[in-house]
Amino acid sequence: MRSPLPSADSSVLDLAPVVPVVVLEDAADAVPLARALAAGGLPAIEVTLRTPAALDAIRAIAGEVPEAVVGAGTVITPVQVGEAVAAGARFLVSPGWTDVLLEAMRASGVPFLPGVSTTSEVVALLERGVREMKFFPAQAAGGTAYLRSLAGPLPQARFCPTGGIGPDSAPDYLALPNVGCVGGSWMLPADAVAARDWDRIEALARAAAGLSAGARCR
Numbered sequence: 001m002r003s004p005l006p007s008a009d010s011s012v013l014d015l016a017p018v019v020p021v022v023v024l025e026d027a028a029d030a031v032p033l034a035r036a037l038a039a040g041g042l043p044a045i046e047v048t049l050r051t052p053a054a055l056d057a058i059r060a061i062a063g064e065v066p067e068a069v070v071g072a073g074t075v076i077t078p079v080q081v082g083e084a085v086a087a088g089a090r091f092l093v094s095p096g097w098t099d100v101l102l103e104a105m106r107a108s109g110v111p112f113l114p115g116v117s118t119t120s121e122v123v124a125l126l127e128r129g130v131r132e133m134k135f136f137p138a139q140a141a142g143g144t145a146y147l148r149s150l151a152g153p154l155p156q157a158r159f160c161p162t163g164g165i166g167p168d169s170a171p172d173y174l175a176l177p178n179v180g181c182v183g184g185s186w187m188l189p190a191d192a193v194a195a196r197d198w199d200r201i202e203a204l205a206r207a208a209a210g211l212s213a214g215a216r217c218r
Contacts, residue, residue, distance in 0.1 A: 011132060119150065147159060151176065
């Protein structure tokens, strides 16, 4: 069964409490990795466009892992927007934004999260009708204290914080009223990926999904 994300009106922030941020050097690893993450309870998968294998990895996951919702991360140009969507990306994430990039993502027809790290960037996106954003680099840009401060004057903005977040800090982010999910890679240790230890990755994904659920209920 294909995981739902039917239109640009759908929210990426509500797909899962934790979005794995994946950097793949070998597209052959994409399908088993995505299956392990989805089986562990993390179906929304952001494949970053940082390697030559990224688009092939997105294409493979989109075609062979219907239980996953694959997206493209580190999207920084309109060309990448088109390439990612053509490969099967069902959402887009950028580390920052310009008006040109924003319009390309808006025209893509899939949900997107433009990156912000300052209050002025948040206000500028709200002016343009965008209410859901990536907060990056989360820890370096002020972490939970910064996001908590934004919740008062800008309650309409919702965030996916990414950057420096791990299993110890994720619950604190998820407890904030303006955070819908967090992005991270702690469930993808380099040695596990290199060894193709998909069982270990599934177990780490399950722990991350459980940690997030607990954070939301506390």
